[in-house]
Amino acid sequence: HARLHRDWCVQNKEGQIIYGDKTANFFRNMCYKHSGYRKYILGMIQEVIDNYDIDGLFLDCMGVFPCYGNECQEDMVKQGMDPFSDDQVRLHTEEVLMEFSRDVKKMLGEDRYLKLNGMPYNKVKDLNTHIEIECLPGRWGYDYFGAQAAYARNIQKKVLYMTGRFQNSWGDFGGLKSKASLENDMWDALSNGVDVSIGDHMHPAENLDPSVYEMVGKIFSDIKEYEPWTDGAKYVADIGVLTDPKGFLDDTYKGLNRMLGELKYSYDILSEDMDLSKYKVLILPDNMKVTPVLKKKLEKHLSENKGILSTGEGGLNPEKTGFAMEQWKFKYEGLDQSNSSYFRMRKDNCDDIGNMRWAMYSHGILMSSTEESETIAEYIKPYFNRHWDGFHGYYYTPPEKATGQAAISRSGNVHHICFKVFDAYYNTAMISHKGIVKYCLERLLKEPVLKCKSIPSTARLTLTEKEKTVQLHVKATFPEVRGKMNIIEEHQVIPSGAEVSVKGNYKNAYLVPGKEQVSIVQNDDYTVVNLPEVVGYAMIALEK
Template sequence: MLKPMKRVVHFDFHTMPRIDDFGARFDAEKFAERLQESHVAYINMFARCNVGFSYYPTKVGFPYDGLSGNMLGDTVRACHARGIGVIGYIHVGLHHELLRLRLDYARMEKDGTVYNYRAGANWFRQPCFFGPYVEHVLEEVKEVLALGVDGLFLDGISPRDCACPRCLAEMKKRGMDIESDADISAFAAWAARDFAEKIRALVPEDKYLYFKGLPLRVARDLNTHGEIACLASNMGYDFFPAQAALARGLYRGRLYMNGRFGYDWGDFGGYKGRASVENDFFEALMNGCGTTLGDHLHPAEICEAGIYRDIAEIYGEMERIEKWTDNADYLAEIALLTHDGTAGASHEGAARILSELKYTYNILSVEDDFSGYPLVVLPDNITVDGTLKAKLAAYLSKGGRVLSSGASGLTPEKDGFAHPAWDFIYEGEDKLEVNYYRMNFETAGLAPMRYEAYERAGLVKASDGDTVYADHITTYFNRDYDGSHWYFYTPPRNETGYASALVNRAGNVAHVAFPVFRAFRKTLSRGHRALVGKLLSVLLSEKLIRADRLPITSRATVLQGDAYKLLCLKVTYPENRGEGGSVEEHTVLPAGREVSVKGEYTTATCLSCGQMLPISVKDGYTTVTLPEITGYAIICLE
């Protein structure tokens, strides 16, 4: 049985040639001792890096010049002696040492280019995933498994178009068009998946295995768990929540890999600080994920003592509360649907709105079972074919509720709404790019004005009995050039009789006529959040968490245990600075705010301080009066 993977550290070790003191101050015993002191339970440890060097005695690879002994094997033994698991890391998507000698192993562009060193960085030369390179990696995998690792982390196995003679010949055998970019991409996707299947066949079932690069859904039956790598400092803080929601629908075990770096991977001299690492780790925990700290080991040394003093305190606290968190999982009340099994801009926008409004959610494929969710959201472009129509019909007939936006809910041909529950009249897409809306309800704290949609709208009219919550407003002209002026300034003009947001007569389907979630991801319009929030309150009157007195910047989720719930609250939030975001210090929430959780409980205990908190129970909700919170808190409801 696999020991639960948690409190992980991932060590990159991509090492260039000409490190003349390579390994001089590396000691596996001292390294493992520091990890043990830091409450680390697992590490991803380098077997072969993306430059192409191996860090163990290899018969098929290229040991680093200056390697003496067996860095990986010694680390496995030292860590195992202290109860720390070791996952062997191989970067299968890059191997410069091999490819500089064997160009016939390389991926080829359609113009015959094999590598372009002017591109710089790492990716100027890549292997082909169909041919002899596959066998080379399989032999590496066998060698690494023989060292007693607890699993494998295979990096960079993302599908990449290749037009080498081997790939084109195989495509012809399969009747594929070698001139078609779509066919080339389809073959590349097959080759990457086939490569992963060959590796999977070599790895015993009692070992962890993760293929980074294959989409989470594509590798669902190959991976032992799901991982989300996100350096929020340069990828943004909207990426992880949506990806976590997607992973929750696919994997029982999930990890969030952040980075200790100030900016990006390979940043030896960067450390974003304890508060920032804590923010990421708590975001992982409250989203139902374990934690991995991304690090890069110095080629001559062990890990940085100063950083791991912080990690010791953070992971020590996480270990202390694992008796509650290990057996609790994220509780979602809303299912966001996706057509292709990925989470894009619309899902990121939806995730942010829902998080700000304190709703909980998962992202599911249209193929998945969403019948257990009180509310389903079709964000922006989820058209409805016959199969999905039947599923929605069954869902609605049993009391389900649906919110759609943009082209969602329409037929694939976009000639009208696919299901009669959408009893609205669709008259096609607005010819004007710019449109506005006015909300027909009280918006406390928000100016009652005409808000721009920031996306082209559909022209939707209400039928008898429907309720319109926002009216469509046109502009004077389109944003275009007439030979004299570029019409950039496009003010609102008048109402058109169309609706921008409405609810059907049955009260179980709501629709926003423009892609509100993609627009929110782009603009963070407060009007968009208020509009969606109103529709959600109509469709889902008994939400899981009621937290009107918490800031929009805070986050709240619930984890379900066997006989308890964990209310997770995070009040720290990132600041946009320079080219990315950062967390310098924790935000403090004053004592006295109240949060209500659906369900009736007798006690509420703050896990970080052990304090019993005042509660009241009314109308099926338990209201907790919060203490002062610095950064984050978990409250156990029993």
């Protein structure tokens, strides 16, 4: 129908209805404002609802593709919107999709499932009955899911990890991930307090592939054994990470997910309309501005002697003319125009940092400490920016000297890092960037819910909680980059004898699901768990 009804298609800014890779997805998209297409697709949906006993609907590919077609442009003018503004065109397309989604919800009713796949989680939280986090980590990257789960579990009670059996991508009929790889995805879901699913693509002329479902059946059978400890379990988080209401989790949040996972800090991702009161520390990462609504919540947080870490442009007002709150007692000196600046620790030495001048890689703001704040790391400028002057290219940009400005400064319970450290970590994975975040968090969060000894950075530790137990999740397995793919072929091992300290006093601990006893001792306000050998993954229940 898209071929026969070209007027039903989205028209892009260049006036095209076919664009991009014509052998892939999304080279042609449909306009939900066009009355012909709306009538057609809603009619199909009504036919399915009337004639079949369905549990619900999954509407895929509900992406926002800004439409510059006649119907949309006319409607924008009618509403007093500017059809020459790309931002307003996108806003109009989003609202058209919302209107369509609300119509589908009315047709379906409240007693059936609905998933609008591709729409922002927070925007459709009153329409979706649940969230399915679509992620093929081998191709999309293993840093994607963790951040999505940290956000989704605070929007809907029911959240699924929708991985796929494919080696490459959807529709990869001849591709099958290893059993270890699919097990890893299932463990990631359980560790993050969400449910599991494995996606497939049915052959159009045949049945499901028996080889695939022999593996899937075995994995699901194993996962079912964990259900008494995972059904209804809630993720335990020390740190609340802010995102804007759009909830688009870019490289900043992928880098943050990786960094906090390596440091064994537990966190949720939240928007300003959510409850921030239970978190000991809040992070305003890289680009997170402070609105009047968020300002009130941050003031309450700080009044309770809790901590905040902001980075890059985090903590600024929306206009980026200064810090939004007086508790940021640093002098704001504008956006950093450098592309090659450095930092060096001054306050203390810390592991993996020393006295070296380290590159920032992703720049944010310029600031100086005041009498009410202290410089932890100094800002060091290069001799010049990387640039072209019309005659020569300036590629090598060595550090020159300190400017007197701060790269990291502290004022009371507020720490600020001047550059976009999480974006930089996602793109460069520099150990000193992780080191300075660790430095700040150790001072803001003196008693985290988890501490560990002899656990590698590649392992992941989390806690989930039920009424009578908490579950310690220890995942040793991690991917390896092989060519252009992230691959898991076998499980890694953590030798016995490693220790994890869990905040609180617990009377008993055992491996799930077999209930083999695990050695624990009390140490002040912590219960120290002596881990047995962990092959791939272990879940340990601690009884309250």
